[in-house]
């Protein structure tokens with residue numbers, strides 16, 4: 832299992848990511864993705880789902896029409912790890928198309 836990121840690693844990871852914010856009161860990051868249509872949002876979720884299975888690392892997320900709200904944290908480690916950073920980067924890449 833991946834180790835929780837220390838304060839410096841966490842800071843560095845956040846600065847590499849696009850639009851991800853720390854979650855209040857929890858060692859996690861969150862981002863709201865917006866698409867033009869439900870179809871695009873669901874296509875994004877399908878791609879992320881396959882990536883998540885490959886990484887064995889899964890998002891907390893919800894979808895309403897063209898919006899996908901995501902929170903990432905490593906439950907087994909009780910906080911952020913490099914796996915969250917990896918999945919966040921993939922999500923950013925898939926959202927760009």
Ligand SMILES: C[C@H](O)[C@H](O)[C@H]1CNC2=NC(N)=NC(=O)C2=N1
Pocket residue numbers: 887888889890904905906907908
């Ligand atoms: C048993 C299984 O490998 C674990 O429960 C995996 C699955 N997906 C996971 N996803 C996330 N986000 N955090 C985890 O700790 C985690 N653990």
